[in-house]
Amino acid sequence: MKKKKVLIVGLGLMGASLGLSLGKKYEVWGLSRDKKKLRTAKNTKIIFKGINAFSDIPHDVELICVCVPVSKIVETVSRIDKAVSRRVLVTDVGSTKKSIVDKIKKAKLKKVNFVGSHPMAGGHRSGLSSAQARLYEKSLVFVTRDHGTLKDIKKVSLFWKKAGAARVSVVSSKDHDKIVGDISHLPHVMASLLIESIPSKNIQFGGAGFKDVTRVAQGDAGLWVDIVSSNPFLLSSLKEYRKTLDHFIKLSKGKKWSSVKKLLSSAEKKRKKLNS
């Protein structure tokens, strides 16, 4: 049976890794402005075929996955909409969903059926040269249910399963942004603030624990400011965090060590439920 075509737009870490993980299941096409990148991607089997222009999108493509930075996603989806001649299913890998899904709804696209995705995979490295075939393996992928038919949502979910996802969670874009604000964007900000709040000369002494806590802060600042600025729920997560911090400072000032122990113990138990 002939493999179905999928197109990956953008060949950074996310797109290139996706190509590597899908090569046996789909005929993977890649779209990039950068011809050198397309050549490298082809030579390293990230893609089966590279194209350089939206007008070259094949008419029989099963699904297009937009793997560009958050701030470029809506624009990219609109360009696809203008370029294609038939209905096409499009998804993305953006770390925030509500603002993207809302803008795409407003744009009243003619040919694109959009279902948002956010694979919880990546890490702090970036670029095609960091691509890993197993990046999506065992990952959790969020798929938005704001609009898009059940059939399209199922197709996108299957696509992620084929890329190696262990679990696909179908949620509203609002719930997505709240959850991911808490478990990804807030932790990133916390780690960066930790580094910024301590004297630089002390950082060199950081051991395994410090490295763990701050590892995510190595993520590309340009990508992260896009993420942070496009999550409308992050501010309330930050405020909630400040409340907890204020409470802790108050307990410490008052030497309420049994309450401090209770708090640390509660966190210890909750964290131990997650493996490693």
Added chain:
Amino acid sequence: MKKKKVLIVGLGLMGASLGLSLGKKYEVWGLSRDKKKLRTAKNTKIIFKGINAFSDIPHDVELICVCVPVSKIVETVSRIDKAVSRRVLVTDVGSTKKSIVDKIKKAKLKKVNFVGSHPMAGGHRSGLSSAQARLYEKSLVFVTRDHGTLKDIKKVSLFWKKAGAARVSVVSSKDHDKIVGDISHLPHVMASLLIESIPSKNIQFGGAGFKDVTRVAQGDAGLWVDIVSSNPFLLSSLKEYRKTLDHFIKLSKGKKWSSVKKLLSSAEKKRKKLNS
């Protein structure tokens, strides 16, 4: 040449791992109230010989390392002082140093020469059963210079090198507590507060990044409340962190994304200087 005797008091993670790492270089004795633990430690080559009472400390011991929780260190060192008949060099592995060193100075011990230590090793596991021969390998160890002769400080430093330390940093107990407050205690509190500030139902979605940021929060709450409550400089680190957080919240509210990017980028660069 006959191996010199060292005594490890307390056979939890730190003490037992120390025994495993020193067995080829010293004749390692262990002191514990728990006879079953002493048997296990002997059978697993953590120690060469176990003793159950302070009165059994051998008179020709080269160095005693106290590996009990922070809140028990001063009391343990005092008991050693009462039990021994000759001058003896004693160190510890406590995560805070100023309050310990100050209390020991006040206690005017007769036979103990105390030099404080803090190996930056451990992690969130605890107990003899988690012991690892390579726990101290490549670690950084702080040794205090508040009192103690240069000769004693050198002996203690050499002891840690033999345990596998890559680097021994001799500092005042005050500087130690400030540095470690920033790179170990503050990160621990931050991680615990992160878990406590978000809805519990969201924790299950935590991926690799969330796990990294919060890994240290699995540390034993009982041990950690001892540490947190005995570091007199942690409160000012917490307040400094709150200032940075307030600043970030203000920038986010005002949508000052270029300033947010600068902050994230500064953290990114500083963190990248530390490996992994």
